[in-house]
Amino acid sequence: xxxxxxxxxxxxxxxxxxxxxxxxxxxWPLWFLAGCTTLGAGLEEAAVSPDVQTGYxxxxxxxxxxxxxxxSSDPQSTIGKSQHPKILAAYGGAYSDPKLELxxxxxxxxxxxxxxxxxxAYRITVLNSPNINAFALPGGFLYxxxxxxxxxxxSAEVAAVLAHxxxxxxxxxxxxxxxxxEAAELAGRVVSEVLSSDTAARAALARGRxxxxxxxxxxxxxxxxxxxxxxxxxxxxxxxxxxxLKAMDSFSNFRNAFQATNPQLDFLASHPAxxxxxxxxxxxxxAFGPEGVGVTERNRYLDGIxxxxxxxxxxxxxxxxxxxxxxxxxxxxxxxxxFVIDNTAEAVLAxxxxxxxxxxDGIAVPETTSLTDYIQSxxxxxLDKNSIRQVQINGLPAAxxxxxxxxxxxxxxxxxxxxxxxxxLTALPxxxxxxxxxxxxxxxxxxxxxxxxxxxxxxxxxxxxxxAKAGDTQESIAARIQGVDxxxxxxxxxxxxxxxxxxEAGERYKIVAE
Numbered sequence: 001x002x003x004x005x006x007x008x009x010x011x012x013x014x015x016x017x018x019x020x021x022x023x024x025x026x027x028w029p030l031w032f033l034a035g036c037t038t039l040g041a042g043l044e045e046a047a048v049s050p051d052v053q054t055g056y057x058x059x060x061x062x063x064x065x066x067x068x069x070x071x072s073s074d075p076q077s078t079i080g081k082s083q084h085p086k087i088l089a090a091y092g093g094a095y096s097d098p099k100l101e102l103x104x105x106x107x108x109x110x111x112x113x114x115x116x117x118x119x120x121a122y123r124i125t126v127l128n129s130p131n132i133n134a135f136a137l138p139g140g141f142l143y144x145x146x147x148x149x150x151x152x153x154x155s156a157e158v159a160a161v162l163a164h165x166x167x168x169x170x171x172x173x174x175x176x177x178x179x180x181x182e183a184a185e186l187a188g189r190v191v192s193e194v195l196s197s198d199t200a201a202r203a204a205l206a207r208g209r210x211x212x213x214x215x216x217x218x219x220x221x222x223x224x225x226x227x228x229x230x231x232x233x234x235x236x237x238x239x240x241x242x243x244x245l246k247a248m249d250s251f252s253n254f255r256n257a258f259q260a261t262n263p264q265l266d267f268l269a270s271h272p273a274x275x276x277x278x279x280x281x282x283x284x285x286x287a288f289g290p291e292g293v294g295v296t297e298r299n300r301y302l303d304g305i306x307x308x309x310x311x312x313x314x315x316x317x318x319x320x321x322x323x324x325x326x327x328x329x330x331x332x333x334x335x336x337x338x339f340v341i342d343n344t345a346e347a348v349l350a351x352x353x354x355x356x357x358x359x360x361d362g363i364a365v366p367e368t369t370s371l372t373d374y375i376q377s378x379x380x381x382x383l384d385k386n387s388i389r390q391v392q393i394n395g396l397p398a399a400x401x402x403x404x405x406x407x408x409x410x411x412x413x414x415x416x417x418x419x420x421x422x423x424x425l426t427a428l429p430x431x432x433x434x435x436x437x438x439x440x441x442x443x444x445x446x447x448x449x450x451x452x453x454x455x456x457x458x459x460x461x462x463x464x465x466x467x468a469k470a471g472d473t474q475e476s477i478a479a480r481i482q483g484v485d486x487x488x489x490x491x492x493x494x495x496x497x498x499x500x501x502x503x504e505a506g507e508r509y510k511i512v513a514e
Contacts, residue, residue, distance in 0.1 A: 080139030087127070087143055092316075095128035095146050095309065103304030107159050108142065114233040117170050124162070130311050132251060136165035149305055150463050150510070151247055153496050155297035156240035160231045164241070167226030168219065221280065228284040237294035238285035245278045247496055302508050306465040310512050311483070312343050314460060319343050320483045324360070325450065327458040331422065333360065333447040336439065340485075356439060357427045365421040371399035371414050374421065380412055381405050394448040402436075409433045411440035415447055422447065459514040463494075470505045477503060482513045 088094060101124075108124050122140040127133075130147040137143075142165055144158070152158050224241065232238035288294065312318055317326035319341045323334040335341060339352035347361035365374055372388050380403050387402035396415050403410040409432075413424040424447070426440035450458075461483045468477060478491035492498065494510040503509070 078139070080137035080141040083137050084141060087125075087137070087141075091127035091129040091131070091133075091143075091145060092313070093128050095126040097126070097308060100126060100149070100304050100308055103155070103300065104144070104158070106300075107155055108162060110234040110236070111159060111163050111166060111230055114230060115166070115170070116230075120169070122166065128309075128313065132248070134161045134165055136169045138169060140169060142166070146308055146310075149308065150310055150494065151251060152244060152301070153247070153298065153510075154237075154240070155301040156231065156236040156294065157244040157247070157296075158301065159234060159236045160227060160238075160241035160244055162227075163230040163234075164223045164227035166230065167223035170226065221277070224277065224281055225284050228281060229287075232285065232288040232294060235295055237292075237296050238288045239282065239291050239294075240296065242278050242281040242285060243496070245281060247493075249278075250493055250496075299508065302465045302510070305463050305510075308463045310461045310463050312460075314458075317343060317348070318458060318460065318483070321485055324348050325454075325458055327450070327455045329362075329420075330450045330455055331417075331447065332450055332454075333424075333443060335443055335446075350443075352439070354432055354435070355429050356432075356435075358440075358443060359425045359427075360423065362420055362422040364419055365416070367416075367419055371397060371416060371421070375399055375401050375412060375414060380410075382410070383412075393444060396447075396449075398444070400440075400444070404430070409436055411436050413440060413444040415444070417449070461512050461514060464511050464513045465508050466511055468503050468505050468507050468509060472503050472505065474499075474501070474503055477509055477511060480513060481511050484512055 104124050104126065108122055112118070112120075112122060120140050122142050124142040124144065126149070127143055127145045129145045130150075131145050132147040132151055134142075134144040134148050142162060144161065148161065149158065152161070228238050228241050231240060285291075314327055317324055317329070319325075322337065322339055322341065323332060324341055324343065325332045335350045335358065336352065339350050339356070339358075342349040342351070347359050350358040350360075352358070369377075372390060375388055376383060376385055380401070382403040382405040384402045384404070387400075389400050391398045391400060393413075393415055396417060398413060398415040400411060400413045403412060407430050408427045409430050411424075411426045413426075415422045415424075424440065424444050426436065426443065428436050428439070466477065466480065474491060474497065475488060478488040481487040481490055484490050490512065491509070492501070494512070
């Protein structure tokens with residue numbers, strides 16, 4: 001959504017939706033494509049000294065130090081500082097959870113204690129995004145999304161990820177990449193985008209590739225080797241890197257079958273999990289001994305992520321199966337069976353059978369402007385003006401129209417709530433035009449205001465850690481998952497299990513629940 005309304009999600013887009021909607025969006029101004037402003041996203045960070053137990057740098061005098069003080073003597077710190085606002089803006093700010101931050105601080109502290117660059121300090125920020133990603137910036141800035149933390153199964157896996165990113169910092173990969181990408185121009189663009197109050201600039205920012213977060217294959221392999229050595233030296237299971245690469249591969253298959261994640265904000269875009277890379281990771285780990293060497297700290301890790309937010313935040317709205325709820329805006333709608341909703345930074349998107357695509361967003365429109373005038377004000381390409389009709393949808397004033405563009409036909413439905421207009425655009429291939437009215441009508445007719453009780457009862461999903469009892473199975477525990485389709489697949493993904501894996505009584509497992 002755009003302008004006065006809250007964002008409807010994180011940046012996950014569907015190529016099918018983009019293709020289908022392109023024809024009707026030709027004439028739409030840039031501001032229509034923009035994401036919405038945020039409603040008070042927190043930007044607190046977890047500032048971590050490498051030796052978290054004492055608050056001192058390893059190997060130094062016992063004088064207290066701060067990340068900023070150590071960083072001030074690091075010539076690379078200006079690069080990280082200049083990019084830090086861009087990272088926060090693209091990933092919805094920082095996620096604050098003292099228990100989680102303390103757990104991560106312990107991991108970073110152990111890694112830093114065996115670092116070949118012991119004078120460098122690190123600051124880790126948990127990004128408030130369900131995207132799965134981790135990266136580092138020059139100057140010791142480490143980032144991990146809560147989406148990645150939800151996928152990881154123990155401290156060793158997160159240690160492997162963070163050590164990999166620390167390897168990029170030690171090897172100056174960010175500096176090398178920056179030199180190739182005209183740092184001065186990039187820095188100027190970052191400043192203008194971050195400081196701009198224009199929503200189009202913020203949307204462009206979220207869509208843009210994070211230049212310092214992506215490296216060449218050779219750099220990735222070098223960081224793998226450095227990271228696995230550091231992970232093993234710190235006493236963690238060195239095979240955790242290979243395990244997590246496998247988990248990423250499983251996530252990729254699950255995502256491709258379930259929903260499309262914006263590759264520009266996705267770990268898989270810059271951290272390819274090819275089978276050869278997994279095998280190389282195992283070879284590096286073998287230098288420490290056979291599998292089973294090192295610690296995983298699984299229970300400590302599960303304690304740290306227990307209760308962590310999962311999926312979208314209240315300010316973005318919630319997807320529950322085939323229904324979208326936005327407690328802040330007080331609205332909801334549903335899509336037909338067989339559709340999948342994708343809550344993105346720009347809009348709520350949905351895809352369905354037969355290449356059907358739906359886009360939903362909102363914009364401020366003066367109440368003095370009629371809905372019929374608004375529809376024909378130039379933002380819909382290929383509009384059939386003779387098809388415009390005024391209607392009522394659940395007691396709300398609305399208007400509908402038809403349009404055509406490329407090989408698609410479209411229904412446009414706009415619904416007014418005060419000075420806000422919500423918009424549905426439903427697209428089907430032209431040879432399926434006969435289905436357009438029934439599909440678009442059922443979706444638009446489901447749009448309604450939430451009651452105060454419904455708004456109060458909506459709660460975010462969180463990672464919950466449960467202990468298996470005697471007789472429990474994958475199916476019985478997965479049945480406790482809330483708000484997610486394909487519960488069994490989600491259970492297996494979250495817990496690195498296959499259909500042949502056995503649930504063990506007394507073992508702890510991750511589920512998703514309110």
